[in-house]
Amino acid sequence: MTKEVKVLGTGCANCQTTLQLVEQVASDQGADIDLQKVEDIGDIMSYGVMSTPGVVVDGEVVHAGGVPDRKKVSEWLAG
DSSP, X not given: OOEEEEEEOSSOXXXXXHHHHHHHHHHHHTOOEEEEEEOOHHHHHHTTOXXXXXXXXXXXXXXXXXXXXXXXXXXXXXX
């Protein structure tokens, strides 16, 4: 089943790094994901995320503020 993953952020370096990290881990694991970049501040706020980057997996905010570590990303995509 495809996981819907959204990286929330206005395009800062950490947001780009997070996006690339999610892509890399998904590729390494062979995970089927629908990866979206959300840059609209209104959309980001609608998730209640105040510090970016934020990560949303299947509608649930799993991370906010700073680049997540690879192990965490791996758990989200496996779980």
